[in-house]
Amino acid sequence: MKAKTIKGESIGVIETELITALSDGFSPNLAFVFLSIEQDIDKLTNLLDSRGIQIFGATTEGGEICNSELDKNSISILLLDIDLEDFKILIEEVGNQGLKETTKSLAQKALKTLNNPAILVSGSGAWKDYNLEKIVNGFKEVLDSDIPVYGGIAGDNLLLQESFVFTNNKKGNHAIIIIVFNADKIELKGVSFHGWNSIGTAKTITKSSENIVYEIDGEPALQLIMRFGGIQKLPDNLYDIQTEINHSLMIQLLREKGEPIMRGGVVNMQDMSLLFTGFMPEGAKIKFCLLPDLDTIDETVGVIRNFKEEEMPGPDAILLFSCTGRQISFGPEFNREFKEIYSVWSRPIAGMLSQGEIGKARGGDLELHNLATCLVALKEK
Known part of the structure; x- marks a missing residue:
């Protein structure tokens, strides 16, 4: 498998970069495309489609990763030449059936498409159905646990309005896209890590409904978080409220x-509840975490170096999905994480926040993560 990355701040730059990439006889038939919501999806897909390149695409949550760099409002593309019989791209609108049933449908099609599948996934329209763990549960109900599934949820530059996943002839603002690889020919392995360390004793969710938490240890959820976070008074608008909570x-x-997983919550001021991206069942145990220090970046890179040594010493290409919340937490140092991850292999990397x-x-x-880095390595056998 040959792989190359190209990036640019406009479709015109991408067209020039693509011509350069193909000038040595490289003939890709698959592109992973990660782009800002501000870019023209249709124009880009037409460009790649005219070259006979199949597309797995998603809009990003405020950042596009290409090799060691993180850009914004740009386009990052990983180009691959893979036997057409060894992969299949499937996309479905969520519609009235919901995230779980849509995912189950795609998983069933994946099993019919290839005997030994490995899957990458993205989904759009998170704010239409915020319990994104339903995607994970859809896979779990259909697939054996040894079938690899990795990916990241599309975003829209933190506007929280409309995101997209897309392929050559279709895009959806409330859809799920998967690419199914033939694992007999394409090795796919991944690792997920967040690095947040917990503090204090475990607490119990005492009142919840699916992904909405009303009470923790018998106390209104938001009230308890304010007390433990030392927050005396919340700001006036929701964005500042969310920032204050997430920084506490x-x-x-x-x-x-397995390891605990992070859960991102959104505040509902009307009933002091918290809305999470995944299920938070009554009786479940949680712990609070302070913001990580910069050693977390070193720990993340250390986990990936161990992954290289133990699982994947020489991949052909890498995909990277990193939570936009990590950028908020790490600030300017966040870019160092990508530079050091790239140095582990110095192989083509594309991805998104x-x-x-x-x-x-x-x-x-298999889990839905928040505040995590998820790295996926591909290698032709």
């Missing part, structure tokens, strides 16, 4: 098996 305490959901990350937790099951 984050929530970690404990699992019976995402609204949620999908992959197996270390030592655990």
Whole structure:
């Protein structure tokens, strides 16, 4: 498998970069495309389609990753030449059936498409159905646990209005897209890591409904978080409220098996509840986490170096999904994470800042993550 990355701040730059990439006889038939919501999706897909290149695309949550760099309002593309029989791109509108049933439908098609599948996934329209864990549960109900599934949720530069996933002839603002690889020919392995350390004792969710938490340890959820985070008074607007909460305490959901996972919450001022991206069942145990220090970047890179040594010493290409919340937490140092990840292999990397990350937790099951980095390595056998 040959792989190249191209990037640009406009379709015109991408067209020039594409011509250069193909000038040595390179003939890709697959493109992973990550682009800002401000870019022209239709124009870009027409450009790639005219070259006979199939597209797996998603809009980003405020950042596009290409090799060691993170840009904004740009386009990042990973170009691959893979036997056409070894992959298939599928996309479905969510519609009235919901995230879980749409994912189940795609997973069933994946099993019929290839005997030994490995799957990458993205979804759009998170704010139309905020419980994104339903995507994960859809896969779990259909696929064996040893089938790899990784990916990231599309965004829209934190506007929280409309995101897209797309392929050559179709795009959707409330849709799920998967690419199914033939795992007999294409090796796909991934690793997910967040690095947040918990503090204090575990607390219990005492009142919730699916992904909405009303009470923790018998106390209104927002009230308890304000108390433990030392927040005396909330700001007037929702954006500043969200920033204040996220800069004070984050929530970690404990699992019976594997590492705990992070959960991002949105404040509902009307009833002091918190809306999360995944299920938060009554009786579940949580812990609070302070913002990480910069050592977390070093820990993340260390986990990826171990992944290289133990799982994937020489990939042909890499995809990277990193939560936009990490950028908020790490500030200017965030770019160092990408530079150091790239140095692990110095192979072509493309990816995006995402609204949620999908992959197996270390030592655990397939999960929807928040505040995590999810790296996926591809190698032709």
